[in-house]
Amino acid sequence: MVTLTLHEARIDMKRPFRHARKARQETASVLVAAEHGGETGWGEAAPREYVTGESVASVLAALRRRELPAGIAELAGAPLEEALAGLAALQLPGLLGERGRPAPAAAAALETALFDLVCRLHGVDGLRALRLAGYGDVLAAEPAPMPVATVLDLGGDPVARLAALPSPVRKAIPHVKLKAGHEVAPVADLVARLGALVPDATVSVDANGAWHAEDVLAQAPRLLAAGVSWLEEPLAPRSWADLARLRQSGLRVMLDESFSSARDLADCTAHQAADLINLRVSKCGGPLRLLALARAASAAGVGVQLGVQVGEVGPLWATGRLIGTALRGTVAVEAGRQDEWFPTHPPLTDPAYQVDRTASRAPALSGPGIGLRPTRALLDLCALTYAEGQR
Structure with a gap:
């Protein structure tokens, strides 16, 4: 028997994070605990309606459906490799969705919790389990501290914020992502000024779907001359033909809101609409x-x-x-700024969030599964919404 417990986390952030589509001042997450045989695995969804169409309410509703998904109870008692294969085969986004619309954020929370539970029941670290699940071709044999990108949102002057860092700290930054507003014209100058501060780093611009194709095409020569490495989600999601036109101008395009599934990948490649995609655990359906x-x-x-x-x-x-310290061939890796946004004393997790901001590196976690448990301090900031039911 596998029992799920759901917690809704709405925690005030110390400062808002702003981009062209949203100003976020609190988190909006669902924590999932999957329990069996005295062990607990943990997962989390961070649903965003403008990304996958999901909300905290829809994730909670999906995970409360007692008849879905079938087969989970058998995973906990299966041999390790069989359990991992069974978990991968569940197709959770579709099983948890409704009316033909998948629910990848809900699936990510459940898949992560079950993956963590299986690993803990077998005393196996997450990277070894991912390799046993058949992903050794895309993962390094051993984890290494991951290089962490710097993300500059619309909450202040991005050039001033980057310039305020000591020169050795700027030199260690591998990538800078600039969150852009609705206007394209000012961006080329900002990219050039940021690039001058971090000459060894790549610099991208994330418009969160706020721009129009003709405006971007008009500014393409200036953006290219400024040294922009790529544009992330520059247009309204899934504007395949217009995205292809941007690429024909010489600009590189990364998809984010436009991408969460194999269908999206097939569509973007059929239209030659993207050079890169942004993978995020919550929108992709789990590790x-x-x-x-x-x-x-x-x-x-x-x-x-x-x-x-x-x-x-x-x-x-x-x-x-776990993934970022081992995934091969990434052009950039993000780690968030939980140390700035949330309380650090007492810590919300064990181990506590850690990034070496001086070296722009984040160490791997150790231990079974995902290597982390929520602390009492975090759970006290959550609302217990469901604590019953066998899946």
């Missing part, structure tokens, strides 16, 4: 599905970035850390 998409992207000649949802409170950032 196993993310790695399957990473493999498919590589086969299609599309590069990948490992991103985060703003406000991940625990299991999600730990799962991203």
Whole structure:
């Protein structure tokens, strides 16, 4: 018997995070505990309606459906490799969705919790389990501290914020992502000024779907001259033909809101609409599905970035850390800024969130599964919404 417990986390952030589509001042996550045989695995969803169409309410509703998904109870008692294969085969986004619409954020929370539970029942660390699940071709044999991108949101002057860092700290930054507003014209100058501060780093611009194709095309020569490395989600999601036109101008395009499934990858490659995709655990349906998409992207000649949802409170950032310290061939890796957004004393997780900001590196976690548990301090900030039911 596997029992699920659901917690809704709405935690005030110390400062808002702003981009062209949203100003976020609190997290909005669902924590899932999957219990069996005295062990507990943890997962998390960070649903965003503008990304996958899901909300906290829809995730909670999906995970409360007692008849779905079938087969979970058998995973806990199965041999390790059989359990991992069974978990990968469940197709959770579709099983948890309604009316033909998948629910990848809900699936990510459940898949991560079950993956963590299986690993803990067998005393296996997450990377070994991911390799046993069949993803050794896209993962390094051993984890290494991951290089962490710097993300500059619309909450202040991005050039001033980057310039305020000591020169050795700026030199260690591997990638800078600039969150852009609705106007394209000012961006080229900002990219050039940021690039001058971090000459060894790549610099991308994320418009969160707020721009129009003709405006971007008009500014393409200036953006290219400024040294922009790629544009992330520059247009309204799934504007395949217009995205292809941007690429024909010489600009590189990364998909984010436009991408959460194999269908999206097939569409973007059919239209030659993207050079890169942003993989995020919550929107991709969990760690196993993310790695399957990473493999498919590589086969299609599309590069990948490992991103985060703003406000991940625990299991999600730990799962991203697990993958980010081993995934091969990423153009950039994000880690969030939980140390700035949320209380650090007492810590919300064990181990506590950690990034070496001086070296722009994030260490791997250790221990079984995703290597993390929520603390009492985090659970006290959550509302217990469901604590019954066998899946």
